[in-house]
Amino acid sequence: MSTSAQEMVAKRAASAARAVTPKVNPLGLEKNDYKGRPSTLCKGCGHDSISQRIMNVAWELGLDQSQVIKMSGIGCSSKTPAYYLGWSHGFNGVHGRMPSIATGAIAANQKLTCIGVGGDGDTASIGIGQFKHAMRRNLPMVYIVENNGVYGLTKGQFSATADDGQTLKYQGVNHLPPLDICLEALAANATFVARSFAGDPKQVEALLKAALSHRGIAVIDIISPCVTFNNHDSSTKSYGYGKEHEIPLHELSYVPAIHDEIEIEEYEGELEVELHDGAKIVLKKLDESHDPTSRGAAFDAIDRAHQEGKFLTGLFYVSEEQPDMLEMLHLTGTPLAQLPTEKLRPSREALAELMAGF
């Protein structure tokens, strides 16, 4: 056998071995074991990219899915927990109220790892109150905002994070200033505040890993382009299909399936990204000199980027100093949901003693 032939055989054998023993994580599980059901979102949706990041990170960290809960509200983003971590319990709740459901679940079982997903409607519009109170309580969970500035599932209305001056096909121009989810989180005393872009796998995964090890609430606001509805007429390269036909809102049934999920290369400093509709956004990484332990610096950095018209990404603020909600509740070691009856019902004598005082 020639050397080259021997090499070929060796290569094939190695390849076969790889095929037989695919890569496994510390729990001995393959990546596929962290999948959920097939996604029903539009092809190219940024939310699917985020789901992939969650699966990757969970697999890489060797998360025990049975000890994870996936929480969501209502909307496109809130459907996604069905599409990842199929061995985890999930809860698709009511619009804007995911934080309260998560609060109850975490109180009931403090050992669970809680990953919540909400959209910008869920988080900044109907659910802004619950969002802020989750920060205030330092609820131990990862709160991922899949932020596209638009209501997708109801077919294209502005959310509270829509840009001032943004145009939507059937809604016209938005003249209200956007709420910045990271600023809202900071103002509500969130202890971990970050922003990223759905198409930046490396940064999203790095932030997810950091968030999962954070004490308290970790907010990651992820800009996640809507392939279908966030369709800037003002852009020179908007969808040809939708624009050419004046289709009334409720008859819009054709969604061109021509998009791939946007994925960007690693970059330093700034990067201009073209979205599905041709609109461009400029991502800017936080300067290395930024001090993420300073809330003031976080406010300043976000505000400066706003003035420059750029999406600043990275970890804006983190503090591990504050106790989380569970610590403040002084709960006993066993999860409340698993306490045996004898720990839940005081004694007959305790009642008798009480009654004597009535």
Added chain:
Amino acid sequence: MTIAVREAPARPAEAAENVNDFAINVATANGSGSQTSNGVLVRALFKMGIPVTAKNLFPSNIQGLPTWYIIRLSKDGYTGRRETMEVQVCMNGRTVAEDMAQVAPGGIVLYDDSLPVAARRKDVTYYPMPVKELVKAADLPFALRDYVANMVYVGVLAHLLEIDLDEIEAALLWNFEGKPKPAKLNMDMVNRAFAWAEENLTKTDGFRVAPMTGFNEGKIMADGNTAAALGAIFGGMTVTSWYPITPASSLAENVSKYAPKLRTDPDTGQATYAVIQAEDELAAIGMVVGAGWAGARAMTSTSGPGMSLMAEFAGLAYFAEIPAVVWNVQRMGPSTGLPTRTAQPDILSAYYLSHGDCRHVVLFPANPAECFEFGATAFDLAERLQTLVLVLSDLDLGMNVHITEPFAYPEKPMDRGKVLNADEIKALNGSWGRYKDVDGDGIGYRTLPGTPNPAAAYFARGTGHNEYAVYSERSEDWEANLFRLRRKFDTARTLVPGPVVETDNDAEIGIISLGSNDGAVQEARSRLAAQGIATSYLRLRALPIGASVRDFIHSYSKVFVVEANFDGQLHNILTTEEPAQATKLFSLAKCDGLSLSARFIAEGVAAGIN
């Protein structure tokens, strides 16, 4: 001092004697500290063995608006509201004219003699009280003067009505949780006022109290909110979330008060429960639903406006089949209504709470002992049926003290319902479906988050789903699900607390009522019986109704449905659930902010039977 009154002629001494059968109305300004003085009076009377009830009519206000506290003494043991008030204590200048005007003929009026009183009636006896002088003479710290001033009427009443001073002292000590200093400060004022009255007042009326036996022995005094809180604590509550609202706040506050002592894990010194004050009622019920899903015994407490806000989540709990408990301490509606007045106006909205085809299990406790009992019952039912259970109390039951049986230790083991653990999931070998009706009772088997088996996971959702909790828009999945939920509701009919029925074999008339109307209904039945009208009585303790309610209606020619709301909401539900017997059901409903009286019920029945 108002000379016109002071110079009123004393009534002759032949006034008829009335022992332990009248009502005392104390009129004060809100925030003046009369809660202590009134509470002490009631407790002293209770400890003398006298059947006594108390109704606090207070304003939605922190300080200054008028407050009335009505203490009824009933030698026959009736606990409903009495419409007449025979002894009037006037401490509030803003209402003194109307307070004096409403005293029953032959009654007596005690009044702060600094009040601007001009008009006086010839058919009542007036006793002035020199409150300011007595307080001044006591040389109290300035900050305490107004507060302790209320003890003046306690002392004067004690003299006029012959209330046992030892019992007043004991009640004060109890009120101040054994602290002798504040108890003594107040008791000194009681003694001063008593001594003054002894020296200066000539009693010319016939009202007095006397120690009794036969009613209060072995009983306690408690309010329903405290009872409900303790019931939840003994019922295994693990998560309580709440948002402040009158008249429900004291329920959650009592959980916070008692749980640290009763539910601290002796092994770790840490809590076996969590109490979370939510940002609103939406969050409060959201926390309950999240906690119930994760395996907690979770509850929240609210009143009408809060329950309205909880409607969306109520439907989620119903449809995703998650155990949850909501206490609604009802007040007057619609809208903000009268937050500090009692009523039962949320029966319909509780039963059908939320959009879509929803019906819920609703419990109706009638007294504090039952509030305690239902604390555990609600959790058992919620977990057994995997659904929302609402408990409807009301302001009168929740916030006023009542004579009640001591709370009975729950003898039944907790029912944690159908929950599969990791081994059981494994044994089912992939055949488990969250919403499969394996047992034919409409109740599926659930798993809890954290169950260490990959096959245990399911996706809880309020969207349409099949037996495996997977999203489905198929018509047959939807209908199968709702048919099963109906089956489950029929199972609920057999599990909820049954009605309490008191049958009179001579009766052709039935009365159905619920909750805190019980005392008034009992008294009305006695009055009706005295008129020769025999009645049987069914006290409904839960919805949905079972066969016993149908049978009861069937047994009588007319059945009066007695409730404290305007539209006759229970009557509405019963006619819907028993259409074949609907024409036998007559609504006796009233909603004026006060508890129902026996007079209203008895007159209504007497007028309605012809």
